[in-house]
Every structure is written in structure tokens, then in C-alpha cells.
Amino acid sequence: MSSARDDILGRLRQRIGREPAGAPAAHARVEQVIAASQAGPRPSYDGDLAARFIERAKALISTVDECAAPADVPARCAHWLIGQGLGRQVVVSPALAGLDWATSGLDVRIGAAGGDDPVGVTGCFRAIAETGTLMLCSGAQSPAVNSLLPQTHIAVVPREHIVADMEAAFAVARDAFERWPRALNFVSGPSRTADIEQTIVLGAHGPYRVHLLIVG
Amino acid sequence: MHFVSRVRQRLDDTELQRNLQRTRGRNAAARLASLASLDDFDAVRERATEIRASVLRDLDVWLERFEAEATRRGATVLWARDGDEACRLVIDIARRHDVKTVVKAKSMVSEEAGLNAALEAAGIRPVETDLGEYILQINDNEPPSHIIMPVIHKSKEQVSELFARVHGTAAKTDIVELTREAREKLRPEFLGAEMGISGGNFLIAETGSVAIVTNEGNGRMCTTMPRVHVALTGIEKVIPTLDDLATLLRILPRSATGQAISNYVSLLTGPKHEGDADGPEHMYFVLVDGGRADLIGGDFEPMLRCIRCGACMNHCPVYQTIGGHSYGWVYPGPMGSVLTPLYQGLEKAKDLPQAATLCNQCGVVCPVSIPLPDLMRKLREKQVDAGLRPWSERLSMRLWAWVAQRPKLYARGVRFAVRYLRWLADGRDRIQAMGVAPGWTAERDFPAPAAQSFRDQYAARQRRAGR
Numbered sequence: 001m002s003s004a005r006d007d008i009l010g011r012l013r014q015r016i017g018r019e020p021a022g023a024p025a026a027h028a029r030v031e032q033v034i035a036a037s038q039a040g041p042r043p044s045y046d047g048d049l050a051a052r053f054i055e056r057a058k059a060l061i062s063t064v065d066e067c068a069a070p071a072d073v074p075a076r077c078a079h080w081l082i083g084q085g086l087g088r089q090v091v092v093s094p095a096l097a098g099l100d101w102a103t104s105g106l107d108v109r110i111g112a113a114g115g116d117d118p119v120g121v122t123g124c125f126r127a128i129a130e131t132g133t134l135m136l137c138s139g140a141q142s143p144a145v146n147s148l149l150p151q152t153h154i155a156v157v158p159r160e161h162i163v164a165d166m167e168a169a170f171a172v173a174r175d176a177f178e179r180w181p182r183a184l185n186f187v188s189g190p191s192r193t194a195d196i197e198q199t200i201v202l203g204a205h206g207p208y209r210v211h212l213l214i215v216g
Numbered sequence: 217m218h219f220v221s222r223v224r225q226r227l228d229d230t231e232l233q234r235n236l237q238r239t240r241g242r243n244a245a246a247r248l249a250s251l252a253s254l255d256d257f258d259a260v261r262e263r264a265t266e267i268r269a270s271v272l273r274d275l276d277v278w279l280e281r282f283e284a285e286a287t288r289r290g291a292t293v294l295w296a297r298d299g300d301e302a303c304r305l306v307i308d309i310a311r312r313h314d315v316k317t318v319v320k321a322k323s324m325v326s327e328e329a330g331l332n333a334a335l336e337a338a339g340i341r342p343v344e345t346d347l348g349e350y351i352l353q354i355n356d357n358e359p360p361s362h363i364i365m366p367v368i369h370k371s372k373e374q375v376s377e378l379f380a381r382v383h384g385t386a387a388k389t390d391i392v393e394l395t396r397e398a399r400e401k402l403r404p405e406f407l408g409a410e411m412g413i414s415g416g417n418f419l420i421a422e423t424g425s426v427a428i429v430t431n432e433g434n435g436r437m438c439t440t441m442p443r444v445h446v447a448l449t450g451i452e453k454v455i456p457t458l459d460d461l462a463t464l465l466r467i468l469p470r471s472a473t474g475q476a477i478s479n480y481v482s483l484l485t486g487p488k489h490e491g492d493a494d495g496p497e498h499m500y501f502v503l504v505d506g507g508r509a510d511l512i513g514g515d516f517e518p519m520l521r522c523i524r525c526g527a528c529m530n531h532c533p534v535y536q537t538i539g540g541h542s543y544g545w546v547y548p549g550p551m552g553s554v555l556t557p558l559y560q561g562l563e564k565a566k567d568l569p570q571a572a573t574l575c576n577q578c579g580v581v582c583p584v585s586i587p588l589p590d591l592m593r594k595l596r597e598k599q600v601d602a603g604l605r606p607w608s609e610r611l612s613m614r615l616w617a618w619v620a621q622r623p624k625l626y627a628r629g630v631r632f633a634v635r636y637l638r639w640l641a642d643g644r645d646r647i648q649a650m651g652v653a654p655g656w657t658a659e660r661d662f663p664a665p666a667a668q669s670f671r672d673q674y675a676a677r678q679r680r681a682g683r
């Protein structure tokens with residue numbers, strides 16, 4: 001018996017009318033399409049990308065704060081968390097371990113979040129102005145769970161990481177990664193559902209709140 | 217149960233009608249509002265259509281490219297001719313990795329295959345984690361009534377009653393509390409399950425990845441926490457590049473719910489790397505044919521462009537009146553009226569291509585320009601060719617054709633009909649009861665015709681002009 005793979009591909013070839021001799025040309029064409037990949041129509045906007053990002057992020061019910069330098073990050077996080085009554089316990093992605101958390105007054109663990117961690121702090125690979133979206137990549141230094149399991153997610157967004165759209169972010173990624181990350185997660189505000197009576201509720205399975213700290 | 221009796225039941229169900237009316241038109245309005253933030257919706261739609269169409273023209277080669285890339289990055293790609301084979305493959309994977317519990321993100325292909333029943337029969341416990349799908353699962357595996365909003369047919373009171381009964385908790389009527397209750401029930405499942413099954417919105421040939429779009433975050437959970445991830449999708453889901461993904465993501469959430477972007481889009485490529493903090497150790501793709509390959513190169517190939525956004529049903533006057541369950545299979549609304557007969561057999565869904573007014577609202581809103589009414593019309597033709605229409609319809613069509621080919625007889629017939637209808641109208645401009653076809657006027661009036669037919673008026677005018 002032929003395998004399901006051969007069966008399905010064979011039927012496709014037959015319906016497409018692909019002769020065995022034509023296959024190499026088709027493969028070459030496909031490689032050409034990928035190599036010459038072109039962006040489709042992209043919305044354009046005038047003005048500052050960061051301003052656009054902040055405006056869109058707020059529309060997605062993320063909250064936004066800004067600070068001047070990376071050194072300010074721990075204190076700004078502490079200030080916001082305490083102001084919101086969200087406690088002092090945080091788990092911080094290893095990528096941000098170099099910041100001075102010790103003097104922030106927070107109870108900090110560097111590593112990957114578990115099911116009971118209330119707050120996760122992550123960096124961000126790029127941020128997308130078009131939609132107010134974070135682009136996070138998984139890795140040893142950036143656990144995917146830190147933006148997923150805790151009820152509160154704080155993302156540190158370097159201002160120069162804000163790009164226009166997904167195409168621009170992918171262009172950076174193609175050059176940046178030696179090995180493509182297992183997961184690229186695009187996060188647009190807190191987790192939500194509208195399954196019951198089309199009423200929006202925040203915090204379906206992921207975070208109830210997403211707080212963005214823009215640096216620089 | 218027969219389609220007509222299913223519909224009758226749904227129309228008489230006042231609670232269902234109330235639930236359907238509550239959301240009627242809401243997604244359509246949200247969609248329209250969201251299009252404003254695209255400079256040029258038509259251009260994006262055209263591009264999206266071309267991306268999907270171009271893949272179908274070389275689908276064999278795109279699939280091979282995807283497979284090679286996914287394999288190179290550590291995933292295992294498996295193929296299934298139909299739903300049963302897909303179920304067997306998934307069960308094999310589960311057994312190989314000693315899996316007892318599976319958390320599932322929404323996958324329409326899994327519904328097509330009847331995967332949950334197959335898993336249960338094999339002693340593996342499936343847990344649906346999309347809130348809507350979870351509600352359906354604990355309600356005795358009720359089928360979804362919408363591809364994006366599976367419990368659009370239910371009220372919060374019904375959900376509340378269900379949760380109280382199944383969870384053994386006090387009844388809640390607040391939607392926030394109900395959502396919280398489901399979150400708390402499902403959190404331990406995410407953390408404990410050995411395997412996660414997701415669908416796939418797109419397969420990207422450039423990187424061998426699957427893209428999963430959700431709002432709740434359950435898609436991320438199912439593909440991050442368990443040791444094994446299986447992505448179960450149809451073979452038509454391939455797209456060439458990441459740039460194409462960006463284009464399609466401009467149009468999918470807007471068409472579905474009116475969001476500019478869904479909360480979570482995950483692009484997953486292979487298993488966890490050495491040193492990674494999290495992620496599954498094993499990643500599998502199960503690519504399912506299930507009738508798709510047979511559509512390539514034929515009249516119905518455009519249907520394979522579908523990105524499962526649900527816009528066609530959100531805009532369908534018939535769907536919004538009879539609800540998704542009336543359609544009898546996994547896919548409701550206009551896209552279901554085309555897919556069900558194609559995947560399940562023409563004779564199993566005789567009424568579906570007829571259950572449309574051909575108003576073309578669906579064709580206008582479809583983000584990948586699928587001419588849904590044309591496809592329904594073609595299915596009607598196929599039904600006629602296969603002799604699947606009732607004898608009375610066939611006879612009257614033949615009679616009609618015979619008369620229509622005889623102009624004099626036809627003209628005389630029309631004159632007679634006009635006189636009869638005007639007699640019924642009795643001086644008014646509408647007819648309230650028509651004896652020969654009472655069904656026509658049961659719930660609406662029939663307009664009275666003009667005193668003379670067009671042909672007679674035309675002939676009279678020509679005579680006056682002396683021509």
C-alpha cells in the first residue's frame with residue numbers, strides 16, 4: 001500500500017497536471033518566490049512610531065509608562081506595581097538580569113514563571129507600531145511562560161525597538177537569528193474572550209493586565 | 217434529522233431566537249469599523265486572494281517545501297488521507313509519549329475528524345480549552361454553532377446553569393465570574409497535560425512554522441506547557457512567506473471579529489531548543505486531506521482559499537435566522553453550504569446549497585474573494601445532473617423549458633397569469649393569498665403584476681410608432 005503522503009501528493013500532482021519532468025522548475029519557482037518575498041500593501045502613517053505604538057497599545061487596554069534609561073526600569077516597575085496594589089513578588093526573564101533589581105524593593109526571582117507567579121517581567125524583541133503589539137521570542141534568556149502564566153505581564157520596550165509593522169519586524173528577525181526561535185509570540189494586550197454573549201472579559205487564560213515600560 | 221425539520225425546530229425555539237438576535241449584525245458592524253484602519257482594504261484583499269490562489273496552483277510543491285523546512289527544524293510531518301487516519305496518527309503519537317491527558321486549542325479539522333470521540337475511545341482524555349469549546353464539551357460534546365464563536369447560540373443563563381451542574385458550584389450570572397471559573401478549572405489542565413493539540417491558521421513554507429491566532433491565550437498554553445505538541449491542519453493551509461502572513465493577519469481578525477489584530481499570534485517552529493527555558497520536546501504536524509485534494513483544478517478550487525474567518529456567516533441572513541446547528545455538520549453558513557456537500561457527499565447535504573437567497577453578502581465580505589453564491593449555484597447544477605432533485609421540481613423545470621421554447625404559447629400563458637393575478641389582487645397592488653401556491657404568501661405578500669406584460673406593451677408602442 002502506498003503511503004498517505006505519496007497518495008495525497010500524487011493526487012495533487014494529477015489534478016494540477018504536473019509531469020515529473022516539470023517538478024524541478026516548479027521547485028525552483030517556489031524557492032524564487034520565497035527568496036524574493038515582497039510585502040503586501042501596508043498602511044502608512046505619518047509621525048512618530050513610538051507615539052503610534054503607545055496610542056494603539058492603549059486601545060488594546062495595555063497600560064503604558066515611560067522612563068529615560070534602562071537603569072530606571074526596576075524602580076519604575078516597583079512604583080507601578082505598588083501603586084496598583086499588585087504586590088512585590090516578580091519573576092524576571094534572564095535577559096533582564098543585568099539590571100539593578102536589588103535596590104528596587106521588589107522580591108525578585110530571575111528565571112521562568114510557574115503557575116503561581118503573580119507578575120512576569122520580560123523584554124521584547126521588537127514592538128509593532130501598526131497595532132500596538134509586542135513581538136517576543138522564546139529562548140534560554142526569554143522564557144515564553146513569563147508573558148503567559150502570571151496575572152500581570154510587564155514588558156520592557158526599548159524605544160529603538162519599535163518598528164512600523166510585522167514585515168519590518170520579520171526583516172529584523174531574518175537577520176538577527178542564527179537559529180530561528182521555537183516560538184515568536186505576538187502579544188496585543190491582555191488575554192481576552194468574548195465567547196459568552198459576545199461580552200469582552202479580560203484574563204481568559206493569560207494575563208489580566210499588560211503593562212508596557214518604554215525605555216529611552 | 218432532515219434539514220427542514222431541523223430548521224423548523226430552531227425557528228420555533230424562542231430562547232435560541234433570542235440568543236441569535238442578541239448578536240445579530242454586531243460582528244458585521246465591528247468588521248466594517250475596523251476596515252477604516254487599513255488604507256486600502258481592497259488592495260489587501262486582492263493580495264490576500266492572490267497569495268492563497270497562488271499556493272493552490274502549486275500545492276504539491278508548496279507542501280513539499282513546507283515539509284522539508286519543518287523537518288529540518290526538528291518537527292515531524294505526518295500525512296492523513298482522511299479524518300480516521302488523522303485520529304489514528306494522533307493516538308499513535310499519544311501512546312508513544314505515554315500521554316493520558318490532551319489539552320486542545322480550537323481546531324476545526326479535529327471537529328471534522330471527530331478526534332475527541334476517538335481519543336476517548338482510546339482511553340486518552342481530551343480537554344477543550346477555548347472557553348466556547350469547553351462549554352460545549354462539558355455539555356455532552358455539543359457541536360459548535362459558529363466557527364469563531366462556538367457558543368453564540370447560548371445565553372449566560374444557560375452557561376451558568378451548565379457550570380453549576382457540571383462543576384458543582386453555586387450558580388453565577390456574571391459573565392466575568394463565569395469566565396474566571398473556567399480559567400480556574402482549566403489552569404491545572406494546562407500545567408498537567410502531557411500533550412497539546414492545536415489547529416493551525418497558516419503553515420509558513422519559508423520557515424516550516426505554524427501560525428496560531430487566538431484571543432484567550434489557550435493556543436499559547438497548549439503549545440508551550442505540554443511535552444508534546446501536535447498541530448492538526450488541512451493540507452490547504454500553506455502560505456509562502458512571513459510577509460504573506462503579515463498581509464493575511466491584517467485581514468483575518470478584522471473579518472472575524474473586527475479586531476485589527478488578535479491578542480495572540482504565535483509562530484511555532486520545531487520543538488524546544490537545547491537550553492530553552494520552556495516549550496515542548498516533540499513537535500508534530502498532521503496534514504489532513506479529507507477531500508481537499510479532489511477540489512484542486514476544478515470548479516470548487518476557490519473554496520480552498522478559505523481562511524475560516526466566519527465573515528460569510530456573520531453576514532448571512534439565513535445563518536443568522538436558523539443558527540449554525542441547522543446545517544448539520546462542522547461548518548455552518550455559506551462556507552458550510554459549500555464545504556459540507558463537497559466533503560461529506562452531495563447526497564448527504566441536499567438542502568444546503570438551496571438554503572441561500574444568493575444575495576451575495578457573503579461573496580462581498582469574504583476576505584479572499586471566494587464567489588460563494590456561484591459555488592452554491594454550481595452545486596445546485598451538480599445536484600440536477602446527479603438526479604438529486606425531487607421529481608416535482610424536475611417535472612416543472614422540464615415543463616417550463618418546453619413552454620419557454622414556444623414564444624406564442626409563452627405569451628398566451630403570461631397573459632392568462634396576469635389576468636389571474638390581477639383578479640386575486642382585486643384592485644390593490646399586492647396579493648395576500650395565492651391559491652395555487654399558498655406557501656409563497658404564507659409570510660409575505662406577492663406584488664400584483666402590471667396590467668400588460670412587457671412584451672404586449674412593447675408591441676403596442678411599436679404599433680403606435682407605426683413601425
Ligand code: SF4
Nearest residue numbers: 522523525526528582
Ligand atoms: S468563505 Fe470567506 S468569509 Fe467565509 S469563512 Fe472562509 S474566508 Fe471567511
